[in-house]
Amino acid sequence: MPTIKDLGEKKLLQWLQTFCQADSVGDDAALVHLDPFQDLVITTDVLVDGVHFSEQTTGPFEVGYRSAGANLSDLAAMGATPLGLTVGLSLPPELPLDWLEKLYQGINALNTPIIGGDLTRSSVITIGITAIGQVLPSRVIKRSNAKVGDLIVVTGWHGLSRGGLELLLKPALSKRLDPDVVKSLIDAHQRPRPRLDVIDVLWSIPQLDRVAGMDSSDGLADAIVQICNSSKVGAQIDSLACPAQLQGWLSQKDALDWILYGGEDFELVLTMAKPFAEKLVSQLGPPAAIIGQITQNQEIYLVGDNSSLDLCKGFQHF
């Protein structure tokens, strides 16, 4: 009898979509049309001890922070403002209360109210967070909205979270690096900031009428590929910058690998017409930057590298 493992994550998710409401599932979160002035955006993430976090790399505060942050980043990716979070916990009865307190402190550090939840016992710590947000229907950010000629904006550095993970997994590496660099990389991994702040800045730009995009939690390359596939366009990436914290101790090839495929930076990757992109980058300031443009040819090129992105390197959960 075929199992989940046999099918693989991608096919499994496609198959599960046949059970879901066709027009609501997709992009980073579900969309429910309430009335002409309100869409609800709803997103769920489940974190499992030993799969998504471990005592070595992520304490309870960081588990809470990251799981709430991942959900809020999904709201930001759709252009939504958070209304609240629900927290569904399955916990071993022997878990110290101190662990649970730090988990909740981590969730609350993101300043979105916890409005409900459920608590049950299990042999494996499992944390399911659902975030609910709202957005004007005309301001929903979709992956499928990119147009040829759009510039591609990133709202911050990529590769830092992957750098922090490396230092947590191989603490000896830290001795060779400046303590400030170590701290900033580990912070980037443990407390990535969902870019809800970008949404207000975005819609303060006069005459902006269309934005495509998503967040980069599964990696910058994945975000570009998803946007291009959904919009049936290509992209030319010509100015990827390497964060100072990765320079010096990584080869250029490894640094590029982490920037493109590292993941979990929770930045936004947005495309829009040139004048708006330039305005957004100037208002956000560095490290927000224009990294390339959307092209008609349905391929993705890294200029300088002369290679198309490797689409198969995404993280597979199964």
Place this chain on the structure above:
Amino acid sequence: MPTIKDLGEKKLLQWLQTFCQADSVGDDAALVHLDPFQDLVITTDVLVDGVHFSEQTTGPFEVGYRSAGANLSDLAAMGATPLGLTVGLSLPPELPLDWLEKLYQGINALNTPIIGGDLTRSSVITIGITAIGQVLPSRVIKRSNAKVGDLIVVTGWHGLSRGGLELLLKPALSKRLDPDVVKSLIDAHQRPRPRLDVIDVLWSIPQLDRVAGMDSSDGLADAIVQICNSSKVGAQIDSLACPAQLQGWLSQKDALDWILYGGEDFELVLTMAKPFAEKLVSQLGPPAAIIGQITQNQEIYLVGDNSSLDLCKGFQHF
């Protein structure tokens, strides 16, 4: 260092509420005020293999049906109409696809669209379902709304789900019972119907302006106790009927125990002024019934039994 188990479920939930938004948590679900014409109602339930279900009593269809049903019953308990469900799953990679298909079929059997979710691997099957509903702010059903003189209405039988569980745990018992009785008890346990249908009937009653109540998923006694505690009133229960399916094979004492404390019947327990209660019961028809009334004296009496309800028999998760 104190653990979750040391604190116990009740104190643990009280303590966790200090991390939550004060005015939204409580009753059966969270309430978010969107605008003068809309409140959102959000509820989450987590089911864990070996804790909330087992292969012996609950196949995958029933696990899906019951977990979606529990959430929808929470929406009904607040007077809300469902907008959609999200499904967060943690599953062992060796799980047969057939199991997953039946789970989703069970969720979909309740006719509320699945609008999103997350899927991850774990050693323990864990199902987190979040339901989102909407309700007019003036029509929110609250536990704290009961007034002295209100009649107490139940929308259906209690004790049937507990009866079905008994037959599933002790299959030999079934041989002594009529096959139709066996089927109806097992159905009551495996596929309890959330009473969303009651909400429309309720608000079709002219001049109805206030309803208190909750669902009876944690037992009829628990529902009465919660309503009385929240409303600072008491209750006199004087006409509890015993469903025909429990008569004959149970002592009167055991039948009363299952009716009061069995749980998981997913009916609504509502209180309202006498003329509205009578109208509701007549519109719903049997087995909907008036079982007693709200009293000033903050105690709960079972007339005939001459004893106050045992408040300590609720299900403890830890």
